[in-house]
Amino acid sequence: MTFPPPRALTSAEKTVASPVAPEGGAAVRGSYDTVAESYAELVGRGMEDEAVWERGVLRVFVESSAPGAVVGDLGCGTGRVAGYVRGLGASVVGVDLSPGMLRVAARDHAQVGFAAGGMTRLPLASGVLGGALTWYSTVHSSDGQVDAMAAEFARVLAPGGVLCVAFMMGPDGSAPASWLRHAYGHAVQLPVYRRPVDDMSAILGRHGLVETARVVRQPVGQHEPTPQGFVLLRRAA
Template identity: 85%
Template sequence: MTFPPPRALTAAEKTVGSRHAPEGGAAVRGSYDSVAESYAELVGQGMEAEALWERGVLGVFAEAVGVGAVVGDLGCGTGRVAGYLRGLGVSVVGVDLSPGMLRVAARDHREVAFAAGDMTRLPLATGVLGGALAWYSTVHSSDEQVDAMAAEFARVLVPGGVLCVAFKVGPDGSAPASWLVHAYGHSVRLPVYRRPVDDLSALLGRHGLIETARVVRQPEDREPTPQGFLLLRRAGRVAGSGA
């Protein structure tokens, strides 16, 4: 299935940081622009080295979306997860705030369409996606930002469409748990949020995104906290279901 690239943001839109929190937008974009090439070299193009649970969750997500649907990898970075999903037979379009990350993504994953965009105002038509993936792409965002993102996730999904969110688990997501100031050989400034699973599920649920499953795995290697994965469906009748 061929999926035409979505509308890219205009030059004016690209210069506007997120309107929902001062640490968003331009600071996140600049940090990821600076680390894009180093990130790709250190992390690689695929998901083979990831933990079993990560690959398992993505496999379940791909099956839940089903054949013929289009998935949006929202906050796709260098496109390695988008490429992995494409390898599972899913049509994918990737969206990211960082032009630097998108340049790497387009170079390394030519089978995937990519576009620049802020997750609080996605450059995608309403109801165009059968599945949406936010793979650790909310971890630098405040609750207010994530609320705006959730509204966009619901908007771009078809009724019954599947959302998968990967995130860092913690006791309180109302403020950054820490700040990342050095990554992949570069100076950066990125807030890191760790959220309770119930809180994130409830936030998404306010926008008609209903939890169907959750996985929490314990920390591995240098991870300080557990990692969470939520699967949800957009409320509403699925076309052709007769429900």
């Protein structure tokens, strides 16, 4: 299957399309531009060191998507998840707001196509994806912005397409649970949102995305203060 090249966003659209919460804004994009190279070095370029649950969820996502369909890694960062999904046999396009992260992604994962854009206005045609993946890419976004993203996820998914969302769990996603001021060896300014699985599923459900499965994993190590949630949904036909 040949994937048509996504259109480029205008500068105005890039401003409007920021997927981060208003409390972060351009500072979040700048933070990821700053840490891009360090992130790739410290976190790694693949998923080999991740917990078995993560790899299992990604395999279920790929196998639940229609054979031969293009899947999108939305908020792809340095492309390590997109590269792993590509290795599972899927055709992948990655989208991210950070030019710095995309430069690293294109260098390290040449077999994946990447495009610049925000998750509230994706540079993708309607119905073009058989699957969409948001791997912790909503963690800097309020409930209101996740709702706007959900509308875009539903738009770019084909009828019956699968959405997989990984996120940090917590009691309430209406305000940042914390702020990250230093990460990957650099000063950053990143709001961190956590929300219950039921709330995430409900937000996505407003846009015709129906939950089919969920996994809750307890925290591992000191770097994870809360459980991690994974929800698989399908766009109504």
